[in-house]
Amino acid sequence: MRLVVIGGVAAGLSAASRARRLDRSLEIVVLEKTPHISYGACGLPYFIQGQVRSLDQLRVYTPEYFARERNIQVRTEAEVAAISHARREVALPRGERIHYDKLVIATGARRDFKRIRGADQPHVFKLDTWSDAERLEAFLKAKKPRRAVIAGAGYIGLEAAEALRAQGLEVILYEAGADVLGRSDPWLTKIVARHLERCRVTLRLNSAVTELPACDLAIVACGLKPNIDLAADAGIELGRSGAIRTSDHMETSFSGVFAAGDCSETMHLVSGSPGWFPLGTTANKAGRVAGACAAGARERFAGVVGTSIVRVCGLGVATTGLSEQQARQSGFDPVSVSIEALDRARYFHGRATEVRLTADRRTGRLLGGAVIGEHGVEGRVNVVATALHQRLPVEDFAQLDLAYAPPFSTVHDPLLVAAHELLKLLH
């Protein structure tokens, strides 16, 4: 029995490792098209910023480690050209064919540059892969650019903005949509925009970049697409989001073929619909389940609640679940509150933190939340995320037994203050 995994970063290697743990006799081959596997891609902006001194600090495991410790064969620079499921084969460019019994597709995502005229120039970069970061860093050192343009105010665009500001560049950040972070949340966008202004990043909303503006350096952080050509060409079904559709065992429409990570859909546990949520944490979880099921186990990946966090010029910005607009689009009757409160006791340098919670008027169920601040943001959004996993009503949320001591929080935690405000609107 041979398991072939296409893709050697988060989802692919999680799948391979999990399969090995469950089946010691399986032959496992991972095919990675780039020279680099198993690195912390989320750290790339911090390499550009100077927080990570060398890209090697982001490397987690080497192909040799996988061979020696996990009996997993990892081949780099091995791009798969086609999948032939009838023959249970993947084809490599030079005519090599590799048979599989089980297949995991973890081909990730890619940037679609085509819509931007001028994006083929040498001062235009992405910030998605090891090589992207390597090239960008070399360019920064060699050319000392002063004026940067970033296209896309998703998390990569915002992290790139922080990184380039830290390196002293002028930054103009263009976003095609009306909101940052693709969240449809004017409240959040307003706070982030205000903060960016303070940090002297120019944010231009509703400004799709179709032609590259004059600048010394550009980063394309928009147009992310699931990498599905290989799967689609093989006849594997896609979902409505355009990513590969899977069951909760991460199995595709082809029996024995699994998909995980940024190329595939994930169930959103609040909206109840599958969608495309390309994040490393999700890739690891889904990959793990794909690997387990490829090895014959019957594990499930229930889905996500849509949690994300990003640091924007020092400010923590975290969201989970649905924004009010997203909730309305998902058929709920949403109501929201926003509050500002101290994140800790004042005498422990407590600073303002902003919390927004959204609930469904009909059922009283919590639907989403956002937390913005300097301290404790990740912990608070995780509490909301945990509640969302279990469809907690706001009434119960307001009574959560959260930890309090002055160095850590306030006696009325900002989350509970927001929940009580929300309750007033629900009754």
Place this chain on the structure above:
Amino acid sequence: MRLVVIGGVAAGLSAASRARRLDRSLEIVVLEKTPHISYGACGLPYFIQGQVRSLDQLRVYTPEYFARERNIQVRTEAEVAAISHARREVALPRGERIHYDKLVIATGARRDFKRIRGADQPHVFKLDTWSDAERLEAFLKAKKPRRAVIAGAGYIGLEAAEALRAQGLEVILYEAGADVLGRSDPWLTKIVARHLERCRVTLRLNSAVTELPACDLAIVACGLKPNIDLAADAGIELGRSGAIRTSDHMETSFSGVFAAGDCSETMHLVSGSPGWFPLGTTANKAGRVAGACAAGARERFAGVVGTSIVRVCGLGVATTGLSEQQARQSGFDPVSVSIEALDRARYFHGRATEVRLTADRRTGRLLGGAVIGEHGVEGRVNVVATALHQRLPVEDFAQLDLAYAPPFSTVHDPLLVAAHELLKLLH
């Protein structure tokens, strides 16, 4: 209609304020035996430590504020001597009687000094009230004590140890039981003991203080008891813990008489049994419900999961739910794991954090957890607490969609690493 509230700190003032919000016409009288109301008692150790510069910084509201803004009459130095429920009256020492239609008892807790010989000396202090802190601080300034003894390694004892070490005193901390924080958790006790040793606090476990050892200063932080004499003398039923028994509307065995805060029991949502959990956050929540129900609403206080956090010489120590020993005593078949992992990416100064999770072998349900570390401790314990509120199985807990970006966490959050380890023992 008149509501009388006995006690003017956390539970009492929460009750009074909530009753006022629901009923604008109610007459509300709060009787507080000390000269001080509405202050952050949890901040008192930090006043001793020097982090809080003046006790006034801990004051939240004044009696004048309550009179003016909430139409609530707060009388200080008004100790209630007796409750006569047959006459719906409380008696004050000088013969004054005050009629009530509804009564909220929020008499708090007190230290029982009686068992300690020598505790009546002038260098022996508590650290529970405004006056305690005032006296202790004056003593520290005037006498410059060098060798301190603390009796009791609960959170007050541990906070007092940090405060006195910060002031340069030698500290010996005595604990009657085998564990710190009353948690029956040898794992936790070992880590805290090791840390105290590093901070040069001498911890003596299994060492009840029956006679005060030689020292320049002693703090009694053991023997906390619910203040129930007034209620018990009136004939109000107590629970098995010795605190006042209530319904989930916080009503006592006397109709129209409510109790909340450190004098009363609270349901423990994991063990399923009521117990005594004297904490400010719980007091506020229970007080709120007591006030609402006293004003005629039918709100419920579901209970707590037993969350607490304390800073021990710079280290965050947080627990929630049941420890393994507590779980066994509650009739579960517990199994636990302990892991150590980075709390953030290494290049963001990630430090080791320790996580322990306990689950029930029969049902796979998560029963409790502890988190110890320098960063993110409160957020992680709150995630466990939120899961406990909803009886989450470990299998679901392991798939929680927690926020990740390198400045905030690691891609495999320590909580999820622990959950996966625990799953291995459950299957």
